[in-house]
Amino acid sequence: MPTRTARLTAAAAATALAGTALAMASPVSAAGRNGVCESGEFCYYFNSDNKGSVSDFTGSVADYGAKQPSCFDFKGAGAGKGDCVKNAAASVWNRSGKTVRVYFNSGYGGRYQDFKAGAKGNLNSGLKNQNASHQLLGSTPPTGCKTDGTHSRLPTTILVYRVSLKRVDRVAFKTYVKNVLPNEWVPSWPRESLRAGAVAVKNYGWYWALHSTRRTSWGECFDVYDTTSSQVYRPGSAKASTNAAVDATWSTRMTRGGKILQAQYCATTTACGAWVDGDWMSQYGSRDKANAGWTHSRILTAYYRGIVLGS
Known part of the structure; x- marks a missing residue:
């Protein structure tokens, strides 16, 4: 998978918005790790x-x-x-x-x-x-390289190569998605854009949990990088607005021909040289369409051709 440096990240978004202060929400309850011991934690x-x-x-x-x-x-x-x-x-x-x-x-x-x-x-x-x-206990993560996910069942965990730390972490899959989305979509963007992003981020990680044969230079297997070579993952970065988007769409499965779609995305339709109509989503485009009143389902089906959204 080529490095997608032109894809939007939180830092890139701040620059693109010409220094405008973004309304970054506070971490939310349990999933946001807010320093309060709440039910379920x-x-x-x-x-x-x-x-x-x-x-x-x-x-x-x-x-x-x-x-x-x-x-x-x-x-x-x-x-x-x-x-x-x-x-x-x-x-x-x-x-x-x-x-x-x-x-x-x-x-x-x-x-x-x-x-x-x-x-x-x-x-x-x-x-x-x-x-x-x-x-x-009772929710034991898989060990080794093989995922417990399928095209119809979410993986329990995902193997994340922490590039700068030179290690591989096994991360609970929902924790992974919640700590990717605020680094790939701007948390102050409209709800339906964030929900479209949540489905794309989840699908991208899900696809690679099922398909990756990657190994580090020392031979350890992993599914995704924590950088723009895959998706930007930063532990503890979850935000209220993006967590809500993940929770609202967690049961949504995006498939093409019955298989989990490798949902790729980029800041705009022209920012990434690998762009293919029908296979990629524009992050700024999702924002603009949400502002125009589109639902996340309509946004996703407009960008990803031939998909089925189900549970």
Whole structure:
């Protein structure tokens, strides 16, 4: 897949809009990681006894990252705010509805401690300030290179090559989509444009989870890059408006001939040399059509020829 540097990103959009201040929404509830422990989340606290800053999650995470700005961090008020979660948590509150296992090592390895649904507690002496991953049990992510997704079922996770960090992260698929969309579509754009973008971003990742044979220089398999070589993925970047678009369209499946479409997109119809009518969507075009009153379904069927939108 060629690098698509002409595709719109948040930074490019800011430049294209000639310095106009964009109305970037605040992170939303659980999915936005807002530093508040809410229903459906698994939460770390910086201090023992559920005190200090909070870091909230909605799914399993195989590696929190060790450095800013790419790590998962403590977002709530209080001691530890802004610090990376890895090897820094002291207590938890499990509001996810499933048993959560906290691991000493990244990749769900090493010693561990389980917290049942609803449980609050301190990490034991073997895991306090020595935590590197956690997993919601009963929703075990696949291992190795093979996805558990099909053309009719979403993948549970996606393998993301973190190019600058020189590692591959296994990311919950919905978390991936929510942390791509605000970096590819401008979060202040109209709702139907964001919904069209949400379907395209999801379909693009879904396609590569099913088809990728990529490997890093050291031989590790992955599905997508975290750059414009695929889609720009930045952990913790989810926004309220883009999360809402993802949630509203999560059940939508875009297929052509019964197969998941590799939904490609670019800033405009002329910005990307690889543009093919019927296979690509214009990001600015989706904005303009939404402003003109088009629904996201109409936008998608106008750009992607011969598709079927279903569930």
